[in-house]
Amino acid sequence: MLRRILLLAIVAGIAGCGAFWWLTIPATIAAGALPAYQPNLANGRTTFNAGGCSSCHAVPKQDDRTRLGGGLAIPSPFGTFYAPNISPDPNDGIGRWSEADFVTAVMKGISPSGAHYFPAFPYPSYQHARIEDVRDLFAYLKTLPPVAGKVRDHDVPFPINIRRNVGVWKWLFMDDKPFVADATRSAQWNRGAYLVNGFGHCAECHSPRNFLGGIVAAQRFAGGPNPEGEGWVPNITEKGLSDWSAKDIAYFLETGQMPDGDSAGGSMVRVIKNTSQLSPEDRDAIAEYIKSLPPVEGPPKPKKKDAKES
The missing domain is CATH 1.10.760 (Cytochrome Bc1 Complex; Chain D, domain 2)
Structure with missing residues:
Protein backbone atom coordinates (compact mmCIF):
# COMPACT_ATOMS: atom_id res chain seq x y z
CA MET A 1 0.00 0.00 0.00
CA LEU A 2 2.83 2.36 0.94
CA ARG A 3 4.61 1.57 -2.34
CA ARG A 4 1.43 2.38 -4.28
CA ILE A 5 1.01 5.72 -2.52
CA LEU A 6 4.67 6.54 -3.16
CA LEU A 7 4.33 5.62 -6.84
CA LEU A 8 1.22 7.77 -7.22
CA ALA A 9 3.01 10.68 -5.54
CA ILE A 10 5.95 10.33 -7.95
CA VAL A 11 3.63 10.16 -10.96
CA ALA A 12 1.68 13.19 -9.71
CA GLY A 13 4.92 15.09 -9.16
CA ILE A 14 6.17 14.32 -12.65
CA ALA A 15 2.81 15.30 -14.15
CA GLY A 16 2.82 18.53 -12.15
CA CYS A 17 6.33 19.41 -13.29
CA GLY A 18 5.37 18.64 -16.87
CA ALA A 19 2.29 20.84 -16.65
CA PHE A 20 4.33 23.66 -15.09
CA TRP A 21 6.95 23.39 -17.83
CA TRP A 22 4.32 23.41 -20.57
CA LEU A 23 2.40 26.36 -19.12
CA THR A 24 5.54 28.43 -18.73
CA ILE A 25 7.09 27.93 -22.16
CA PRO A 26 8.04 31.44 -23.41
CA ALA A 27 5.96 32.48 -26.43
CA THR A 28 7.86 34.27 -29.18
CA ILE A 29 7.09 36.00 -32.46
CA ALA A 30 9.32 34.73 -35.25
CA ALA A 31 10.95 37.10 -37.71
CA PHE A 179 -7.92 44.99 -29.77
CA VAL A 180 -11.26 44.74 -31.59
CA ALA A 181 -13.12 47.92 -32.44
CA ASP A 182 -16.73 48.28 -31.34
CA ALA A 183 -18.78 48.82 -34.48
CA THR A 184 -21.54 50.50 -32.47
CA ARG A 185 -19.20 53.28 -31.34
CA SER A 186 -17.58 56.22 -33.10
CA ALA A 187 -14.09 56.15 -34.58
CA GLN A 188 -12.98 58.62 -31.90
CA TRP A 189 -14.31 56.42 -29.08
CA ASN A 190 -12.56 53.38 -30.55
CA ARG A 191 -9.30 55.31 -30.86
CA GLY A 192 -9.61 56.23 -27.20
CA ALA A 193 -10.41 52.65 -26.21
CA TYR A 194 -7.34 51.45 -28.10
CA LEU A 195 -5.02 53.99 -26.50
CA VAL A 196 -6.35 53.54 -22.96
CA ASN A 197 -6.38 49.75 -22.99
CA GLY A 198 -3.28 49.27 -25.13
CA PHE A 199 -0.21 51.45 -25.04
CA GLY A 200 -1.73 53.91 -22.57
CA HIS A 201 -1.98 51.01 -20.04
CA CYS A 202 -4.18 53.16 -17.77
CA ALA A 203 -5.67 50.14 -15.99
CA GLU A 204 -2.24 49.02 -14.81
CA CYS A 205 -2.20 51.78 -12.18
CA HIS A 206 -5.87 52.73 -11.94
CA SER A 207 -7.13 49.26 -10.92
CA PRO A 208 -6.87 47.29 -7.67
CA ARG A 209 -4.92 44.02 -7.73
CA ASN A 210 -5.29 40.67 -6.06
CA PHE A 211 -2.67 38.95 -3.92
CA LEU A 212 -0.93 37.60 -7.03
CA GLY A 213 -0.68 41.04 -8.59
CA GLY A 214 -3.37 40.50 -11.19
CA ILE A 215 -5.91 43.24 -11.93
CA VAL A 216 -9.27 42.68 -10.27
CA ALA A 217 -11.36 42.58 -13.45
CA ALA A 218 -14.63 43.59 -11.76
CA GLN A 219 -13.00 46.80 -10.50
CA ARG A 220 -10.99 47.72 -13.57
CA PHE A 221 -10.28 51.49 -13.61
CA ALA A 222 -11.83 51.86 -10.12
CA GLY A 223 -8.63 53.00 -8.41
CA GLY A 224 -6.91 51.59 -5.38
CA PRO A 225 -3.59 51.53 -3.55
CA ASN A 226 -0.72 53.00 -5.49
CA PRO A 227 1.29 50.04 -6.87
CA GLU A 228 4.43 51.99 -5.99
CA GLY A 229 3.46 51.91 -2.32
CA GLU A 230 2.54 55.51 -1.45
CA GLY A 231 -0.84 57.18 -1.75
CA TRP A 232 -4.01 56.20 -3.55
CA VAL A 233 -4.65 56.06 -7.28
CA PRO A 234 -8.03 57.62 -8.12
CA ASN A 235 -11.07 55.94 -9.60
CA ILE A 236 -11.39 57.05 -13.25
CA THR A 237 -14.75 55.47 -13.94
CA GLU A 238 -17.86 57.64 -13.79
CA LYS A 239 -17.94 56.87 -10.07
CA GLY A 240 -14.83 58.95 -9.58
CA LEU A 241 -15.11 61.44 -12.45
CA SER A 242 -18.83 62.19 -12.50
CA ASP A 243 -18.11 65.91 -12.04
CA TRP A 244 -15.62 65.97 -14.91
CA SER A 245 -16.61 66.58 -18.51
CA ALA A 246 -14.77 65.04 -21.45
CA LYS A 247 -13.25 68.48 -22.04
CA ASP A 248 -12.01 68.53 -18.43
CA ILE A 249 -10.30 65.17 -18.93
CA ALA A 250 -8.69 66.23 -22.21
CA TYR A 251 -7.45 69.47 -20.63
CA PHE A 252 -6.03 67.54 -17.69
CA LEU A 253 -4.14 65.25 -20.06
CA GLU A 254 -2.67 68.33 -21.73
CA THR A 255 -1.84 70.49 -18.69
CA GLY A 256 -2.23 68.40 -15.54
CA GLN A 257 -4.79 70.91 -14.26
CA MET A 258 -7.98 69.63 -12.61
CA PRO A 259 -11.39 71.32 -12.79
CA ASP A 260 -11.11 72.38 -9.13
CA GLY A 261 -7.83 74.19 -9.76
CA ASP A 262 -5.60 71.50 -8.26
CA SER A 263 -2.89 69.86 -10.33
CA ALA A 264 -1.59 66.35 -10.92
CA GLY A 265 0.83 64.93 -8.40
CA GLY A 266 2.95 61.85 -7.87
CA SER A 267 3.63 59.57 -10.81
CA MET A 268 0.82 61.26 -12.78
CA VAL A 269 3.19 64.18 -13.35
CA ARG A 270 5.35 61.89 -15.49
CA VAL A 271 2.26 60.66 -17.33
CA ILE A 272 1.16 64.20 -18.20
CA LYS A 273 4.59 64.87 -19.73
CA ASN A 274 3.72 62.14 -22.22
CA THR A 275 0.02 62.82 -22.84
CA SER A 276 0.76 66.51 -23.34
CA GLN A 277 2.78 65.48 -26.39
CA LEU A 278 -0.15 63.67 -28.00
CA SER A 279 -2.32 65.35 -30.60
CA PRO A 280 -5.47 67.14 -29.38
CA GLU A 281 -7.45 64.54 -31.33
CA ASP A 282 -5.88 61.68 -29.37
CA ARG A 283 -6.43 63.42 -26.04
CA ASP A 284 -10.06 64.02 -26.99
CA ALA A 285 -10.40 60.34 -27.94
CA ILE A 286 -8.98 59.20 -24.60
CA ALA A 287 -11.29 61.61 -22.80
CA GLU A 288 -14.36 60.38 -24.66
CA TYR A 289 -13.58 56.77 -23.83
CA ILE A 290 -12.81 57.41 -20.16
CA LYS A 291 -15.97 59.48 -19.78
CA SER A 292 -17.95 56.52 -21.14
CA LEU A 293 -16.72 54.10 -18.46
CA PRO A 294 -19.65 53.02 -16.29
CA PRO A 295 -19.45 53.79 -12.57
CA VAL A 296 -17.62 51.11 -10.60
CA GLU A 297 -17.13 51.14 -6.84
CA GLY A 298 -13.47 50.77 -5.98
CA PRO A 299 -11.89 49.36 -2.83
CA PRO A 300 -12.35 51.45 0.32
CA LYS A 301 -9.63 53.97 1.05
CA PRO A 302 -7.65 53.61 4.25
CA LYS A 303 -8.60 56.11 6.94
CA LYS A 304 -5.06 57.38 7.37
CA LYS A 305 -4.69 61.15 7.09
CA ASP A 306 -1.76 60.80 4.70
CA ALA A 307 -3.69 58.73 2.11
CA LYS A 308 -3.34 61.31 -0.67
CA GLU A 309 -4.30 60.68 -4.26
CA SER A 310 -1.39 60.59 -6.67
Whole structure:
Protein backbone atom coordinates (compact mmCIF):
# COMPACT_ATOMS: atom_id res chain seq x y z
CA MET A 1 0.00 0.00 0.00
CA LEU A 2 2.83 2.36 0.94
CA ARG A 3 4.61 1.57 -2.34
CA ARG A 4 1.43 2.38 -4.28
CA ILE A 5 1.01 5.72 -2.52
CA LEU A 6 4.67 6.54 -3.16
CA LEU A 7 4.33 5.62 -6.84
CA LEU A 8 1.22 7.77 -7.22
CA ALA A 9 3.01 10.68 -5.54
CA ILE A 10 5.95 10.33 -7.95
CA VAL A 11 3.63 10.16 -10.96
CA ALA A 12 1.68 13.19 -9.71
CA GLY A 13 4.92 15.09 -9.16
CA ILE A 14 6.17 14.32 -12.65
CA ALA A 15 2.81 15.30 -14.15
CA GLY A 16 2.82 18.53 -12.15
CA CYS A 17 6.33 19.41 -13.29
CA GLY A 18 5.37 18.64 -16.87
CA ALA A 19 2.29 20.84 -16.65
CA PHE A 20 4.33 23.66 -15.09
CA TRP A 21 6.95 23.39 -17.83
CA TRP A 22 4.32 23.41 -20.57
CA LEU A 23 2.40 26.36 -19.12
CA THR A 24 5.54 28.43 -18.73
CA ILE A 25 7.09 27.93 -22.16
CA PRO A 26 8.04 31.44 -23.41
CA ALA A 27 5.96 32.48 -26.43
CA THR A 28 7.86 34.27 -29.18
CA ILE A 29 7.09 36.00 -32.46
CA ALA A 30 9.32 34.73 -35.25
CA ALA A 31 10.95 37.10 -37.71
CA GLY A 32 9.21 35.20 -40.49
CA ALA A 33 5.84 36.26 -39.04
CA LEU A 34 6.67 39.91 -39.75
CA PRO A 35 6.16 40.77 -43.44
CA ALA A 36 8.06 43.52 -45.19
CA TYR A 37 7.05 46.87 -43.73
CA GLN A 38 7.98 50.55 -44.10
CA PRO A 39 7.94 52.07 -40.60
CA ASN A 40 6.07 55.29 -39.92
CA LEU A 41 8.34 57.31 -37.63
CA ALA A 42 5.67 59.90 -36.86
CA ASN A 43 3.38 57.15 -35.63
CA GLY A 44 6.31 55.67 -33.74
CA ARG A 45 6.70 58.93 -31.85
CA THR A 46 2.97 58.98 -31.11
CA THR A 47 3.20 55.44 -29.80
CA PHE A 48 6.25 56.40 -27.72
CA ASN A 49 4.24 59.14 -26.04
CA ALA A 50 1.05 57.12 -25.69
CA GLY A 51 3.01 54.28 -24.09
CA GLY A 52 4.77 56.54 -21.63
CA CYS A 53 8.14 55.00 -22.48
CA SER A 54 10.11 57.93 -21.10
CA SER A 55 8.22 57.87 -17.78
CA CYS A 56 10.05 54.71 -16.76
CA HIS A 57 13.01 54.39 -19.10
CA ALA A 58 14.45 57.92 -19.24
CA VAL A 59 17.53 58.35 -17.07
CA PRO A 60 16.31 59.79 -13.73
CA LYS A 61 17.10 63.34 -12.61
CA GLN A 62 17.68 64.81 -16.06
CA ASP A 63 15.30 66.59 -18.43
CA ASP A 64 15.89 64.83 -21.76
CA ARG A 65 12.99 62.44 -22.32
CA THR A 66 14.85 60.72 -25.15
CA ARG A 67 17.80 59.50 -23.05
CA LEU A 68 16.39 56.06 -22.35
CA GLY A 69 19.23 54.68 -20.25
CA GLY A 70 16.84 53.40 -17.58
CA GLY A 71 17.58 53.10 -13.88
CA LEU A 72 14.29 54.30 -12.39
CA ALA A 73 13.39 52.32 -9.27
CA ILE A 74 9.82 50.98 -9.37
CA PRO A 75 8.73 49.77 -5.92
CA SER A 76 5.96 47.20 -5.60
CA PRO A 77 4.57 44.73 -3.06
CA PHE A 78 6.77 42.08 -4.70
CA GLY A 79 10.08 43.93 -4.58
CA THR A 80 11.77 46.81 -6.37
CA PHE A 81 12.16 46.69 -10.13
CA TYR A 82 14.58 48.84 -12.11
CA ALA A 83 13.61 50.07 -15.57
CA PRO A 84 16.14 48.78 -18.14
CA ASN A 85 18.11 50.67 -20.74
CA ILE A 86 16.07 50.71 -23.97
CA SER A 87 18.23 53.20 -25.82
CA PRO A 88 19.86 52.11 -29.11
CA ASP A 89 23.18 51.50 -27.33
CA PRO A 90 24.53 48.23 -28.79
CA ASN A 91 26.07 47.00 -25.55
CA ASP A 92 23.77 48.17 -22.77
CA GLY A 93 20.53 48.93 -24.59
CA ILE A 94 18.53 47.38 -27.42
CA GLY A 95 20.87 48.35 -30.24
CA ARG A 96 21.49 44.74 -31.24
CA TRP A 97 17.91 43.59 -30.95
CA SER A 98 16.07 42.45 -34.04
CA GLU A 99 12.63 43.78 -34.79
CA ALA A 100 11.19 40.37 -33.85
CA ASP A 101 13.02 40.58 -30.49
CA PHE A 102 11.36 43.91 -29.79
CA VAL A 103 7.87 42.87 -30.88
CA THR A 104 8.15 39.72 -28.75
CA ALA A 105 9.29 41.73 -25.73
CA VAL A 106 6.51 44.30 -25.99
CA MET A 107 3.62 41.99 -26.87
CA LYS A 108 4.65 38.74 -25.16
CA GLY A 109 6.83 39.91 -22.30
CA ILE A 110 9.74 37.71 -23.41
CA SER A 111 13.39 38.80 -23.61
CA PRO A 112 15.67 38.05 -26.59
CA SER A 113 17.28 35.33 -24.45
CA GLY A 114 13.91 33.64 -23.99
CA ALA A 115 13.22 34.65 -20.38
CA HIS A 116 9.93 36.00 -19.05
CA TYR A 117 9.90 39.68 -18.16
CA PHE A 118 8.23 40.59 -14.89
CA PRO A 119 4.86 42.32 -15.40
CA ALA A 120 6.18 45.54 -13.90
CA PHE A 121 6.71 46.01 -17.64
CA PRO A 122 3.07 46.61 -18.66
CA TYR A 123 2.93 44.09 -21.50
CA PRO A 124 -0.44 42.78 -20.21
CA SER A 125 -1.78 45.98 -21.78
CA TYR A 126 0.70 46.22 -24.65
CA GLN A 127 -0.39 42.76 -25.84
CA HIS A 128 -3.50 44.45 -27.25
CA ALA A 129 -1.48 46.80 -29.48
CA ARG A 130 -1.30 46.54 -33.23
CA ILE A 131 1.94 44.99 -34.43
CA GLU A 132 2.36 47.86 -36.88
CA ASP A 133 2.42 50.34 -33.98
CA VAL A 134 5.02 48.25 -32.16
CA ARG A 135 7.18 48.12 -35.29
CA ASP A 136 6.85 51.88 -35.72
CA LEU A 137 7.87 52.35 -32.09
CA PHE A 138 10.98 50.21 -32.60
CA ALA A 139 11.97 52.26 -35.63
CA TYR A 140 11.47 55.49 -33.68
CA LEU A 141 13.53 54.27 -30.71
CA LYS A 142 16.42 53.56 -33.06
CA THR A 143 16.51 57.29 -33.95
CA LEU A 144 17.11 58.31 -30.33
CA PRO A 145 20.56 58.81 -28.76
CA PRO A 146 22.36 55.71 -27.48
CA VAL A 147 23.02 55.81 -23.74
CA ALA A 148 25.74 53.67 -22.21
CA GLY A 149 25.32 52.07 -18.81
CA LYS A 150 23.98 48.83 -17.43
CA VAL A 151 21.05 48.97 -15.01
CA ARG A 152 21.30 47.01 -11.78
CA ASP A 153 19.35 43.79 -11.25
CA HIS A 154 15.86 43.85 -9.78
CA ASP A 155 15.62 43.51 -6.00
CA VAL A 156 13.04 40.73 -5.88
CA PRO A 157 13.01 37.93 -3.27
CA PHE A 158 12.78 34.19 -3.81
CA PRO A 159 10.62 32.57 -5.21
CA ILE A 160 9.26 35.63 -7.05
CA ASN A 161 12.64 36.07 -8.71
CA ILE A 162 12.25 32.78 -10.59
CA ARG A 163 11.21 34.09 -13.96
CA ARG A 164 9.73 30.80 -15.11
CA ASN A 165 6.96 31.35 -12.54
CA VAL A 166 5.86 34.41 -14.53
CA GLY A 167 4.64 32.01 -17.21
CA VAL A 168 1.95 30.78 -14.80
CA TRP A 169 1.05 34.39 -13.99
CA LYS A 170 0.61 35.10 -17.69
CA TRP A 171 -1.60 32.04 -18.08
CA LEU A 172 -3.81 33.35 -15.28
CA PHE A 173 -3.99 37.02 -16.22
CA MET A 174 -3.25 37.49 -19.93
CA ASP A 175 -5.74 36.74 -22.70
CA ASP A 176 -3.47 37.36 -25.72
CA LYS A 177 -6.36 38.95 -27.60
CA PRO A 178 -5.91 41.82 -30.08
CA PHE A 179 -7.92 44.99 -29.77
CA VAL A 180 -11.26 44.74 -31.59
CA ALA A 181 -13.12 47.92 -32.44
CA ASP A 182 -16.73 48.28 -31.34
CA ALA A 183 -18.78 48.82 -34.48
CA THR A 184 -21.54 50.50 -32.47
CA ARG A 185 -19.20 53.28 -31.34
CA SER A 186 -17.58 56.22 -33.10
CA ALA A 187 -14.09 56.15 -34.58
CA GLN A 188 -12.98 58.62 -31.90
CA TRP A 189 -14.31 56.42 -29.08
CA ASN A 190 -12.56 53.38 -30.55
CA ARG A 191 -9.30 55.31 -30.86
CA GLY A 192 -9.61 56.23 -27.20
CA ALA A 193 -10.41 52.65 -26.21
CA TYR A 194 -7.34 51.45 -28.10
CA LEU A 195 -5.02 53.99 -26.50
CA VAL A 196 -6.35 53.54 -22.96
CA ASN A 197 -6.38 49.75 -22.99
CA GLY A 198 -3.28 49.27 -25.13
CA PHE A 199 -0.21 51.45 -25.04
CA GLY A 200 -1.73 53.91 -22.57
CA HIS A 201 -1.98 51.01 -20.04
CA CYS A 202 -4.18 53.16 -17.77
CA ALA A 203 -5.67 50.14 -15.99
CA GLU A 204 -2.24 49.02 -14.81
CA CYS A 205 -2.20 51.78 -12.18
CA HIS A 206 -5.87 52.73 -11.94
CA SER A 207 -7.13 49.26 -10.92
CA PRO A 208 -6.87 47.29 -7.67
CA ARG A 209 -4.92 44.02 -7.73
CA ASN A 210 -5.29 40.67 -6.06
CA PHE A 211 -2.67 38.95 -3.92
CA LEU A 212 -0.93 37.60 -7.03
CA GLY A 213 -0.68 41.04 -8.59
CA GLY A 214 -3.37 40.50 -11.19
CA ILE A 215 -5.91 43.24 -11.93
CA VAL A 216 -9.27 42.68 -10.27
CA ALA A 217 -11.36 42.58 -13.45
CA ALA A 218 -14.63 43.59 -11.76
CA GLN A 219 -13.00 46.80 -10.50
CA ARG A 220 -10.99 47.72 -13.57
CA PHE A 221 -10.28 51.49 -13.61
CA ALA A 222 -11.83 51.86 -10.12
CA GLY A 223 -8.63 53.00 -8.41
CA GLY A 224 -6.91 51.59 -5.38
CA PRO A 225 -3.59 51.53 -3.55
CA ASN A 226 -0.72 53.00 -5.49
CA PRO A 227 1.29 50.04 -6.87
CA GLU A 228 4.43 51.99 -5.99
CA GLY A 229 3.46 51.91 -2.32
CA GLU A 230 2.54 55.51 -1.45
CA GLY A 231 -0.84 57.18 -1.75
CA TRP A 232 -4.01 56.20 -3.55
CA VAL A 233 -4.65 56.06 -7.28
CA PRO A 234 -8.03 57.62 -8.12
CA ASN A 235 -11.07 55.94 -9.60
CA ILE A 236 -11.39 57.05 -13.25
CA THR A 237 -14.75 55.47 -13.94
CA GLU A 238 -17.86 57.64 -13.79
CA LYS A 239 -17.94 56.87 -10.07
CA GLY A 240 -14.83 58.95 -9.58
CA LEU A 241 -15.11 61.44 -12.45
CA SER A 242 -18.83 62.19 -12.50
CA ASP A 243 -18.11 65.91 -12.04
CA TRP A 244 -15.62 65.97 -14.91
CA SER A 245 -16.61 66.58 -18.51
CA ALA A 246 -14.77 65.04 -21.45
CA LYS A 247 -13.25 68.48 -22.04
CA ASP A 248 -12.01 68.53 -18.43
CA ILE A 249 -10.30 65.17 -18.93
CA ALA A 250 -8.69 66.23 -22.21
CA TYR A 251 -7.45 69.47 -20.63
CA PHE A 252 -6.03 67.54 -17.69
CA LEU A 253 -4.14 65.25 -20.06
CA GLU A 254 -2.67 68.33 -21.73
CA THR A 255 -1.84 70.49 -18.69
CA GLY A 256 -2.23 68.40 -15.54
CA GLN A 257 -4.79 70.91 -14.26
CA MET A 258 -7.98 69.63 -12.61
CA PRO A 259 -11.39 71.32 -12.79
CA ASP A 260 -11.11 72.38 -9.13
CA GLY A 261 -7.83 74.19 -9.76
CA ASP A 262 -5.60 71.50 -8.26
CA SER A 263 -2.89 69.86 -10.33
CA ALA A 264 -1.59 66.35 -10.92
CA GLY A 265 0.83 64.93 -8.40
CA GLY A 266 2.95 61.85 -7.87
CA SER A 267 3.63 59.57 -10.81
CA MET A 268 0.82 61.26 -12.78
CA VAL A 269 3.19 64.18 -13.35
CA ARG A 270 5.35 61.89 -15.49
CA VAL A 271 2.26 60.66 -17.33
CA ILE A 272 1.16 64.20 -18.20
CA LYS A 273 4.59 64.87 -19.73
CA ASN A 274 3.72 62.14 -22.22
CA THR A 275 0.02 62.82 -22.84
CA SER A 276 0.76 66.51 -23.34
CA GLN A 277 2.78 65.48 -26.39
CA LEU A 278 -0.15 63.67 -28.00
CA SER A 279 -2.32 65.35 -30.60
CA PRO A 280 -5.47 67.14 -29.38
CA GLU A 281 -7.45 64.54 -31.33
CA ASP A 282 -5.88 61.68 -29.37
CA ARG A 283 -6.43 63.42 -26.04
CA ASP A 284 -10.06 64.02 -26.99
CA ALA A 285 -10.40 60.34 -27.94
CA ILE A 286 -8.98 59.20 -24.60
CA ALA A 287 -11.29 61.61 -22.80
CA GLU A 288 -14.36 60.38 -24.66
CA TYR A 289 -13.58 56.77 -23.83
CA ILE A 290 -12.81 57.41 -20.16
CA LYS A 291 -15.97 59.48 -19.78
CA SER A 292 -17.95 56.52 -21.14
CA LEU A 293 -16.72 54.10 -18.46
CA PRO A 294 -19.65 53.02 -16.29
CA PRO A 295 -19.45 53.79 -12.57
CA VAL A 296 -17.62 51.11 -10.60
CA GLU A 297 -17.13 51.14 -6.84
CA GLY A 298 -13.47 50.77 -5.98
CA PRO A 299 -11.89 49.36 -2.83
CA PRO A 300 -12.35 51.45 0.32
CA LYS A 301 -9.63 53.97 1.05
CA PRO A 302 -7.65 53.61 4.25
CA LYS A 303 -8.60 56.11 6.94
CA LYS A 304 -5.06 57.38 7.37
CA LYS A 305 -4.69 61.15 7.09
CA ASP A 306 -1.76 60.80 4.70
CA ALA A 307 -3.69 58.73 2.11
CA LYS A 308 -3.34 61.31 -0.67
CA GLU A 309 -4.30 60.68 -4.26
CA SER A 310 -1.39 60.59 -6.67
